[in-house]
Amino acid sequence: MSRFLRDAHNVLQERRFLEEQRVQKVLNALLDDDTYSVLNAEKVDLRANMSRLASQNKDYSELKARYDEIVAKMQARMQELGYVEDDLKRKPVCPLCNDTGFIDGAECGCLKQIVYARLRAHCGTLATDESDFDKVDLSIIPQKDRESYENFYAILKLIADKFPLNKKKILGVFGAVGVGKSYGLSVLANNLMQSGFSVLVINSAEMNSLFLKMHLAREADKQDIWEPLIECDLLVIDDLGAEPTINNVTANYLYCLINERDEKTTAFTSNLPEDYLRTKYGDRVFSRLCHKQKSILLTLNGKDLRLN
């Protein structure tokens, strides 16, 4: 079970607990009232006697009439004390699953929603909230460039459909500033998060400062910095290559990161040419990032869409 799913179950457990506490508090306040308490005791007695008679197949209509009378008196007393009948009923936030998170063994939408909200909050800055590839409007792309965008979104959709069993674990998206690389990867990120996968989107500068923090951290603290980068199902590094190079840090930690994420999907965008990345990070990193068989590398040909 993912950390986020576990968190979501804790949220639901907390909701149930708080609601039970609220009901219990109302009940305690009512039972503190002498009039209500006496009526309640009689009601409990009557109910026991009624079920005894019912089990003996005897008539209990007289007791039932008295019972109804008591219930009406209790309700009236509740009102005098400032409560309504509903105050004694549990009111779940999600009436579909009563805040259990499950309907007939299947996960309720509310559980998924909590997971998604947590993932989203954890993820970093996204270029869009869109999660549906079919809703991305490519009509604003000039006809001559459109094919490369259609290809881009077809690949993203394929990754999402197969995830996490997609074979190629590295996706590199090249192209000039503002052509929509981060937008596309944000749609992928949202899409996967909605399916409950954990996603982390960071830009290369954030990545670089995490590397430095990791480098300088005490041994005991290293794990906390490193874990989210390694554990997330999809890691998106935006603007790779734009970060300043820190000797003994940037390329080394990037290599470790990609190595340790061998089984997980890592995507990056870059507006720098492949050769620049080779020079910046060295052959060892470059051959992992841009491996012809193990990576999907594509280039978005287009103009800066933000100028449109």
Ligand SMILES: [Zn+2]
């Ligand atoms: Zn629910």
